[in-house]
Amino acid sequence: METNGSSKVYAGDYAVECFLTPVMENYMYGKMTEEEFCTAVKQYYDTHIISVSYNDELKMVTEKLLPELIEKMEALAVSSGSAEEDQKKKIEAWILFKDCLNLLEERTPFSEEREEYLTTGLARADEVEYSDPYLLIERELETLVREETGEGGYLGYCHLYWSVKKKVLKEKFGIDWRSPSERYPGIIFD
Structure with a gap:
C-alpha cells in the first residue's frame, strides 16, 4: 500500500x-x-x-x-x-x-x-415512507424486521420482508403501509 x-x-x-x-x-x-x-x-x-x-x-x-x-x-x-x-x-x-x-x-x-x-x-414508494413520522422510526423498523426475517437474499424473501414490515409498522407504530406488491398487483417481484 x-x-x-x-x-x-x-x-x-x-x-x-x-x-x-x-x-x-x-x-x-x-x-x-x-x-x-x-x-x-x-x-x-x-x-x-x-x-x-x-x-x-x-x-x-x-x-x-x-x-x-x-x-x-x-x-x-x-x-x-x-x-x-x-x-x-x-x-x-x-x-x-x-x-x-x-x-x-x-x-x-x-x-x-x-x-x-x-x-x-x-x-x-408508498407515500408514508416520505412522512416525518415514518422517517423517525425507519431505522428501528429495519432492525425489528431484520430480527424477524434474517438477512435474506433468497427467492421469495422480499414478500416475507414486506409482510413482516407491514405487520411491525401497524402493530408497533400504528402506521398503515402498502408493499410494492400491493401497490402494483400486476407486477411479479423476485
Whole structure:
C-alpha cells in the first residue's frame, strides 16, 4: 500500500466503497450505534487519504455528504431543549444518511425522491415512507424486521420482508403501509 510519507494510507474508489457500504448497512440495520458509526467513519478519514476519482456519486458522498452527516449525527447527542427541534434534526440526519446510502447503491438520492413527491405527488414508494413520522422510526423498523426475517437474499424473501414490515409498522407504530406488491398487483417481484 502506498502512503504519503505519513501514517495515512491512500484509499481509492474501490477501497472506500468496500469500507463504507458495510459500515452504512450495519448502522442502517441497528448493528452499530450512532456513536459507533461516527467513530468508525472518522477513524477511516483520519487514517486514509481518500482519493475517489472514477465514481462521481462516491466522490459526492465522501467529500460533501458524509462529513455533513457526521456533523449532524454528533449534533444529535446535544439536545436543543425542544423536542420538535430535536426531531427535525434527527429527520435531517436520517435523510442525509439515506442520500449517502442511495448514492453508494447508485440510486437517486432520497432527498430528491422526497422532494419530487412533496412537489408533484409522484411517489416511487408508498407515500408514508416520505412522512416525518415514518422517517423517525425507519431505522428501528429495519432492525425489528431484520430480527424477524434474517438477512435474506433468497427467492421469495422480499414478500416475507414486506409482510413482516407491514405487520411491525401497524402493530408497533400504528402506521398503515402498502408493499410494492400491493401497490402494483400486476407486477411479479423476485
